[in-house]
Amino acid sequence: MALNVSELLTALPQETDEITTPVVTGVPALLSRASYQPVPVGRIRRLTALGTLQAKIAAAYLFHWLRGWFKSSDDNQRLLAETHWRTALRVLDSMTYLRGAVMKIGQTLANFPDIAPVAFVDTLERLHFDAPPMHWSLLREMVHNELEDDPESRFASFDKQAFAAASLGQVHRARLFSGDEVAVKIQYPGIARSIEADFRNLFLFLLPARLSKDWDSTKDQFDDLRRRLELETDYELEAANLQKARALFHAADGIVVPRVFTQFSTGRILTMERLEGVHITQFMARNPSQEERNNIAKKIVRAWYRLMYSGRMLYVDFHPGNFLICDDGRLGVLDFGFIVPLDDTEWEWFRKIDRPLTTGLREDRLPILKAWSDIGDDETERLRLNDEYAEWSWLSRYRGGEFDFSNEAEFRRGINLFTEMVRRRYSRARPNTPTIARGQFAWWSILFQLKAKVDVRSIAEEEIKATGWDRSEYTPREVQEVQ
Amino acid sequence: MRITAEEKNATRRRILDAAVELFRTHGFDATTTRDIARAAEIATGTLFNYFDTKEAIIGQLASESFGKARLAFAKQELQAGLDEELFALVVAELRQLKLLRKFITPLLETVLCPLASARRPGMDHSLRVEHLELVVGIAKRHGITEISPVSIQMYWSIYIGVLAFWAEDQSPKQEDTLALLDQSLRMFAAWLLNSAGESQ
Numbered sequence: 001m002a003l004n005v006s007e008l009l010t011a012l013p014q015e016t017d018e019i020t021t022p023v024v025t026g027v028p029a030l031l032s033r034a035s036y037q038p039v040p041v042g043r044i045r046r047l048t049a050l051g052t053l054q055a056k057i058a059a060a061y062l063f064h065w066l067r068g069w070f071k072s073s074d075d076n077q078r079l080l081a082e083t084h085w086r087t088a089l090r091v092l093d094s095m096t097y098l099r100g101a102v103m104k105i106g107q108t109l110a111n112f113p114d115i116a117p118v119a120f121v122d123t124l125e126r127l128h129f130d131a132p133p134m135h136w137s138l139l140r141e142m143v144h145n146e147l148e149d150d151p152e153s154r155f156a157s158f159d160k161q162a163f164a165a166a167s168l169g170q171v172h173r174a175r176l177f178s179g180d181e182v183a184v185k186i187q188y189p190g191i192a193r194s195i196e197a198d199f200r201n202l203f204l205f206l207l208p209a210r211l212s213k214d215w216d217s218t219k220d221q222f223d224d225l226r227r228r229l230e231l232e233t234d235y236e237l238e239a240a241n242l243q244k245a246r247a248l249f250h251a252a253d254g255i256v257v258p259r260v261f262t263q264f265s266t267g268r269i270l271t272m273e274r275l276e277g278v279h280i281t282q283f284m285a286r287n288p289s290q291e292e293r294n295n296i297a298k299k300i301v302r303a304w305y306r307l308m309y310s311g312r313m314l315y316v317d318f319h320p321g322n323f324l325i326c327d328d329g330r331l332g333v334l335d336f337g338f339i340v341p342l343d344d345t346e347w348e349w350f351r352k353i354d355r356p357l358t359t360g361l362r363e364d365r366l367p368i369l370k371a372w373s374d375i376g377d378d379e380t381e382r383l384r385l386n387d388e389y390a391e392w393s394w395l396s397r398y399r400g401g402e403f404d405f406s407n408e409a410e411f412r413r414g415i416n417l418f419t420e421m422v423r424r425r426y427s428r429a430r431p432n433t434p435t436i437a438r439g440q441f442a443w444w445s446i447l448f449q450l451k452a453k454v455d456v457r458s459i460a461e462e463e464i465k466a467t468g469w470d471r472s473e474y475t476p477r478e479v480q481e482v483q
Numbered sequence: 484m485r486i487t488a489e490e491k492n493a494t495r496r497r498i499l500d501a502a503v504e505l506f507r508t509h510g511f512d513a514t515t516t517r518d519i520a521r522a523a524e525i526a527t528g529t530l531f532n533y534f535d536t537k538e539a540i541i542g543q544l545a546s547e548s549f550g551k552a553r554l555a556f557a558k559q560e561l562q563a564g565l566d567e568e569l570f571a572l573v574v575a576e577l578r579q580l581k582l583l584r585k586f587i588t589p590l591l592e593t594v595l596c597p598l599a600s601a602r603r604p605g606m607d608h609s610l611r612v613e614h615l616e617l618v619v620g621i622a623k624r625h626g627i628t629e630i631s632p633v634s635i636q637m638y639w640s641i642y643i644g645v646l647a648f649w650a651e652d653q654s655p656k657q658e659d660t661l662a663l664l665d666q667s668l669r670m671f672a673a674w675l676l677n678s679a680g681e682s683q
């Protein structure tokens with residue numbers, strides 16, 4: 001099912017006038033919002049050339065995806081769903097900030113090669129790079145407000161043009177008086193508080209859809225997205241995550257998390273050491289050898305396990321823009337806006353599932369999956385699907401040896417399982433589970449894009465050993481069972 | 484006894500400084516001209532030789548800040564778009580007016596009010612005129628040689644609207660004002676450039 005962008009855009013539901021009715025119900029909400037937040041009229045105009053196309057594409061993909069969930073419903077239900085979606089899109093069009101959210105969905109979808117061909121990923125990245133929405137005078141004022149002086153005085157140099165777009169702002173090159181080359185990520189003023197309001201409004205419009213049986217799974221996805229955006233608007237939290245993560249890596253790892261310059265960072269501005277390198281898509285465009293690709297993949301896998309086992313931080317934001325392949329060969333891990341911290345309870349679970357999921361034996365997996373996802377004895381279908389998904393996502397880990405991530409059939413099996421899990425809301429039991437499932441899926445999809453061969457198991461074992469976790473009790477049982 | 488110009492200026496300064504301090508600690512409404520006179524160590528009657536009303540004191544303070552802002556703006560090098568240049572002008576003013584933020588509303592209701600000229604023809608319009616002259620100059624630099632009275636009135640309404648929003652802005656570091664200013668100036672600039680294009 002290879003779709004191109006124009007096909008998707010035409011697949012978008014047509015706009016009709018009937019939409020006016022639900023809009024009326026939302027007016028009080030919109031008015032209450034207007035009382036403390038300006039309606040961003042000017043921005044919409046400006047975005048027409050750049051952002052809107054991107055947002056539309058992302059929305060089209062999302063729609064396409066959503067429609068898939070309604071495949072099995074009858075025509076009436078599907079029509080109802082489409083009407084609500086159309087309304088929501090209309091509203092969305094008046095909410096600048098939610099465009100950021102839609103772009104995020106676009107990025108998530110970029111991990112689905114099934115519906116997101118390479119062309120889409122490329123378009124997304126290009127658009128991303130071309131749209132600097134804050135002009136210099138606004139930026140200057142933000143820096144002045146946040147860092148108590150003008151950029152000209154606070155920095156030795158500061159590029160007026162953004163070199164990258166962030167979902168909620170933009171990133172500029174600058175140099176500190178200490179000589180450090182930095183990347184300064186700046187948020188559009190007030191955006192953090194607007195997102196909350198935008199979501200509330202969007203939800204009002206989606207509310208009529210709650211009667212459909214797929215509502216809960218839609219809501220899960222939106223909740224996940226909302227949580228993500230809330231966390232990502234908090235640059236102080238991101239700075240703390242970056243610092244914690246950075247301390248976990250050493251020169252020999254060839255993995256680097258950028259250093260944070262706290263005196264130049266606030267809740268709205270994040271100043272980091274600037275890494276020079278290319279994103280995965282650019283890296284792949286150079287036709288790197290199998291070995292080069294494997295090396296990058298190994299580092300990604302190592303970084304993931306290191307963060308998880310030593311840092312108790314689950315890195316789930318695997319979109320290609322979040323990794324930089326540095327000119328000196330190191331892997332740069334960016335974007336710690338969205339991290340799932342593993343608290344004691346969660347960590348206990350991670351310890352508990354580790355062995356049963358790494359033997360590759362169904363009888364080991366089933367009891368722990370039932371406990372983890374709170375699956376009742378009568379829910380055989382749910383158990384089956386959870387088990388298949390767990391088997392798939394831990395496959396490279398339990399098999400050991402070099403695992404070939406370029407195997408498309410295997411990846412597609414995962415897509416189908418993942419989509420099915422989302423659609424049926426089978427991962428709902430624990431609050432983080434949908435996020436974790438998405439993270440596992442995205443992790444695989446990055447390795448698939450790299451067409452890498454990696455011995456995941458040996459890296460995981462090394463990382464676990466380094467934490468001092470004594471797993472000697474595993475060996476005898478495992479050997480016993482394999483015999 | 485004759486009072487020299489120098490002494491007069493010094494008294495004026497004392498009144499202004501005392502007023503800012505009192506406005507800041509007690510608020511504009513709770514401060515009386517008598518309080519100001521006492522703090523400036525002059526008789527209440529003497530104060531009226533300098534300023535007719537409390538609003539006039541605010542007006543004078545604001546006028547000084549606007550003056551400083553214009554100097555700062557003139558020093559900036561700008562090769563930006565129309566909306567950005569207008570933005571730079573207004574934020575330069577906001578920076579200088581920061582201390583007066585909470586007391587600016589009376590000015591907006593009087594000398595700066597979009598309706599002021601119709602209502603009170605005798606009023607001092609210099610603040611408005613000076614600002615608008617800069618705006619016309621900026622527009623010229625961006626190829627808009629003639630700016631209609633309607634456009635001017637529209638600009639002024641936006642400008643005063645932003646100042647009024649700012650005076651009450653509860654958001655952290657008044658960041659919402661920046662967003663409002665950015666967005667409304669983009670809208671105004673796009674509209675102005677569009678209508679200039681149409682009339683040619």
Ligand SMILES: Nc1ncnc2c1ncn2[C@@H]1O[C@H](COP(=O)(O)OP(=O)(O)OP(=O)(O)O)[C@@H](O)[C@H]1O
Nearest residue numbers: 164165166167168171183258272273274275321335
């Ligand atoms: N320290 C850095 N060094 C070099 N480039 C950086 C750095 N930080 C960010 N960038 C660039 O800016 C882009 C966006 O940064 P980041 O991912 O942190 O922002 P974001 O708001 O989380 O956006 P998104 O979620 O859309 O990726 C990155 O893809 C990268 O190109």
